[in-house]
Amino acid sequence: MVAMESDSELARGETVPDFELPGVDGGTYSLDSFDAEAILLVFTCNHCPYAQAKFDLLNELAADYDEVAVVGVNPNDAEEYPDDSFDRMRELVEDGTIAYDAYLRDESAAVADAYGAVCTPDPFLLSHEGDAWTLAYHGRLDDALNPDAEPTTIHVRDAIESVLAGEDVEIPDRPSRGCSIKWPGDS
Template sequence: MVLEESTRELERGDTAPDFELPGADGETHTLGDFDEYRALLVVFTCNHCPYAQAKMETLNELTALYDDVAVVGINPNDAEEYPDDSFERMQELVADGTVDYDAYLRDESQDVARAYGAVCTPDPFLFRNGDAGFELAYHGRFDDAHGPDQRPSGEAGFEMAGAIESVLGGVPVDQQFRPSRGCSIKWR
């Protein structure tokens, strides 16, 4: 099912909800593990959704391009109903290099996805590391490609890169909220 995410729990300036989640790298990760970064991109994603798959390379590229931005994928999907979203499959994708983010985490309880207000995969949240911790700077789509087989319309169509550049430049993100598009999160 294709879903265009349209509701938001977090507003710009809100602090990132904390988490403690197992990673596909065998470590447990918390929000505080990323404190040394100037920005944090949290993306609720999964293994099986074609929209999420289409953004895996984009996330790998952002990870490689921005040393000051931690890119963290969080998979909240019900793996019993969707076995391709299992923790073991996450580990395989990390091991073979398909996923090369700073961390790929499993939200088995789905509590973290609920705290962020995530509704689809992928659903990206960009945070600035401010005085009060990580503060939401932008929540919305990566780019203007509407389907998994489409490409962004060019540099201007790649909104997330512009938002990251704004955060790293110390200026407010001027992009308006544009909903992400993808498969609905598979709630238990």
């Protein structure tokens, strides 16, 4: 396990890259697939303890905000890390461990690369600006930096509330911490 900290390639207000990725439900998704005011796009996986520690928070956010789509994207190399396979993703959704609005597979990790994601979890809060999706916040979900730590501040809730109120996110981008993305072909 190699802990990494995120550092965004994208600036706030910048239009983010679109994608077309398969979901565990059999659908294919792009940003416009979600009828939402905001999308919390989280590059995550099944096996990393940092990502696992945020499953419950992401499930809560998906349940609490009808106007926000919580979307997990797994870019990890499933050949080297079988726990990150599409079948295992589906199992975690079916057994209720993961209850996001969508859980998508980024087989080539091209989408993670386009966003500049480096770790799991690596969250990007997107805002719908006219016809485009733009970056509103890129940073940690909360202040618990280690998998066994209990958070005292949920940064992403404040960011979501700002976006839903039509305001700029005032909290600074703080790097997320997690396992390094297991890039396909890196082994």
